[in-house]
Amino acid sequence: MEQTILEIRDLVKKYEDETILNGLNLQIRRGEVVVVLGPSGCGKSTLLRCMNALESIQGGQISLEGETVEKSSKNITMIRQKIGMVFQSYELFPHKTILENITLAPVHVQKRSLSDVEEEALALLKRVGLSGKENAYPRQLSGGQKQRAAIVRALCMHPEIMLFDEVTAALDPEMVREVLDVILELANEGMTMVIVTHEMQFARAVADRVLFIEGGQIVEESDPESFFTNPSTQRAKAFLQTFEFHKEQKKDS
Amino acid sequence: MQDLGISILFRGSNFVRLLGGLWVTIRISLLAAGLSVPLGILFGLFLNIRNPAAKVIGRIYLDFIRIMPQLVLLFIVFFGATRAFGWNLSNEFSAVLVFTLWGTAEMGDLVRGALISIPKHQYESAQALGLDTLQTYRYIIIPQTLRRLIPLTINLVTRMIKTTSLVVLIGIVEMMKVGQQIIDANRFEYPTAALWIYGVIFLLYFFTCWPISRFAKWLERKWN
Numbered sequence: 492m493e494q495t496i497l498e499i500r501d502l503v504k505k506y507e508d509e510t511i512l513n514g515l516n517l518q519i520r521r522g523e524v525v526v527v528l529g530p531s532g533c534g535k536s537t538l539l540r541c542m543n544a545l546e547s548i549q550g551g552q553i554s555l556e557g558e559t560v561e562k563s564s565k566n567i568t569m570i571r572q573k574i575g576m577v578f579q580s581y582e583l584f585p586h587k588t589i590l591e592n593i594t595l596a597p598v599h600v601q602k603r604s605l606s607d608v609e610e611e612a613l614a615l616l617k618r619v620g621l622s623g624k625e626n627a628y629p630r631q632l633s634g635g636q637k638q639r640a641a642i643v644r645a646l647c648m649h650p651e652i653m654l655f656d657e658v659t660a661a662l663d664p665e666m667v668r669e670v671l672d673v674i675l676e677l678a679n680e681g682m683t684m685v686i687v688t689h690e691m692q693f694a695r696a697v698a699d700r701v702l703f704i705e706g707g708q709i710v711e712e713s714d715p716e717s718f719f720t721n722p723s724t725q726r727a728k729a730f731l732q733t734f735e736f737h738k739e740q741k742k743d744s
Numbered sequence: 745m746q747d748l749g750i751s752i753l754f755r756g757s758n759f760v761r762l763l764g765g766l767w768v769t770i771r772i773s774l775l776a777a778g779l780s781v782p783l784g785i786l787f788g789l790f791l792n793i794r795n796p797a798a799k800v801i802g803r804i805y806l807d808f809i810r811i812m813p814q815l816v817l818l819f820i821v822f823f824g825a826t827r828a829f830g831w832n833l834s835n836e837f838s839a840v841l842v843f844t845l846w847g848t849a850e851m852g853d854l855v856r857g858a859l860i861s862i863p864k865h866q867y868e869s870a871q872a873l874g875l876d877t878l879q880t881y882r883y884i885i886i887p888q889t890l891r892r893l894i895p896l897t898i899n900l901v902t903r904m905i906k907t908t909s910l911v912v913l914i915g916i917v918e919m920m921k922v923g924q925q926i927i928d929a930n931r932f933e934y935p936t937a938a939l940w941i942y943g944v945i946f947l948l949y950f951f952t953c954w955p956i957s958r959f960a961k962w963l964e965r966k967w968n
């Protein structure tokens with residue numbers, strides 16, 4: 492059960508001369524839910540994008556189930572099929588219906604039969620509360636619905652691990668819940684996940700482990716209870732206080 | 745006779761001659777459009793190459809064609825090329841050539857615009873799903889580009905049909921010219937001929953271009 496699924500060693504990521512990630516190390520076990528926190532611009536999105544080789548890396552190594560994840564590698568499309576990713580901005584394909592969005596990759600990339608995939612897609616859509624939306628186009632859905640459809644699209648590839656990059660950041664507050672509930676349910680089913688979020692309550696509820704990134708490295712790493720109640724580094728404390736501050740200001744006004 | 749100016753249309757083969765003129769217009773436009781679209785797609789891809797030299801060359805071509813009035817281009821090709829190189833280009837060939845040069849530039853710019861208007865995220869979410877480059881273009885990028893492109897292309901074709909009326913100036917007898925000939929020939933018999941003939945020409949242009957631009961609008965609404 493304690494098997495490592497994703498391993499990152501000494502990861503270095505630079506944009507031109509700017510070093511974003513500087514010798515980052517991370518091991519993720521199968522079934523683990525890791526929440527990545529850190530100030531804006533610290534490289535959380537960059538880390539996730541490196542994990543499925545949307546970015547080239549300048550040092551270190553990333554491996555998924557022992558296979559190297561590298562942008563230029565020949566079997567990168569094989570590896571990416573095992574990694575589901577949901578981005579912040581809705582990135583459904585606008586010219587395809589919800590059902591077509593979901594079935595495209597399983598049918599054309601994994602060569603599975605359309606009827607099987609459709610059946611599975613409809614079942615998953617039902618589970619996330621999107622029954623009846625299968626023939627709608629993305630523009631006809633609300634932000635929260637689009638994000639749930641994007642999650643289903645990733646799940647339908649049967650990934651080994653799911654990456655979520657601030658999937659609720661662009662949503663109206665009342666739609667955040669419906670999306671987070673879906674992710675929470677996935678966590679309960681034992682899906683391995685890496686989640687970047689600004690929803691601290693949710694982070695605390697869903698995480699098995701919290702990472703705090705600053706200066707291109709993981710500066711604090713602990714279970715959610717100790718991280719949120721008693722962070723050990725000054726930086727993490729300061730970070731958490733920024734959320735406290737916002738809350739108290741709201742109460743006053 | 746004089747008060748029934750409209751009857752000029754039905755005198756002799758006048759109406760058929762006008763339609764013949766329209767056909768010349770359409771033939772030149774269709775030939776030029778048929779060549780411009782594929783060449784323009786290639787030119788658009790060329791404009792998207794990240795090579796700076798390709799950018800400069802593409803830009804110069806585009807700007808040159810845009811700055812030059814089409815009439816000047818027509819004269820350069822038809823009269824200029826004949827004098828300078830001793831080529832004996834027929835006037836219709838020159839017209840198709842000029843409208844193709846122009847259409848390729850415009851079409852290329854449309855293709856370039858359509859390609860860069862596809863957000864980076866579309867490429868990335870396709871890649872994240874395991875699609876390779878070919879599949880990404882085939883299923884995601886090209887269909888979306890075409891959707892944006894088809895209405896714009898159709899509008900370009902209607903612009904081309906209207907602009908071909910310039911070819912009269914290098915001696916091609918198209919619809920406007922036929923109209924003038926009819927009017928001149930009947931100047932004394934039918935003083936109001938100009939009104940009727942130009943009215944009919946207006947309608948013929950209208951009924952050629954209108955369905956095309958309606959179709960473009962319909963596609964646009966269907967896809968957006």
Ligand SMILES: Nc1ncnc2c1ncn2[C@@H]1O[C@H](COP(=O)(O)OP(=O)(O)OP(=O)(O)O)[C@@H](O)[C@H]1O
Pocket residue numbers: 506511529530531532533534535536537538
């Ligand atoms: N394509 C790029 N080219 C150059 N610099 C980039 C690029 N993408 C990101 N950066 C820089 O890398 C740094 C990390 O960006 P990243 O998006 O990973 O931060 P983040 O932790 O996700 O921030 P946020 O919480 O605001 O989403 C930032 O300073 C950003 O400006």
Ligand SMILES: [Mg+2]
Pocket residue numbers: 535536537656657
């Ligand atoms: Mg980010």
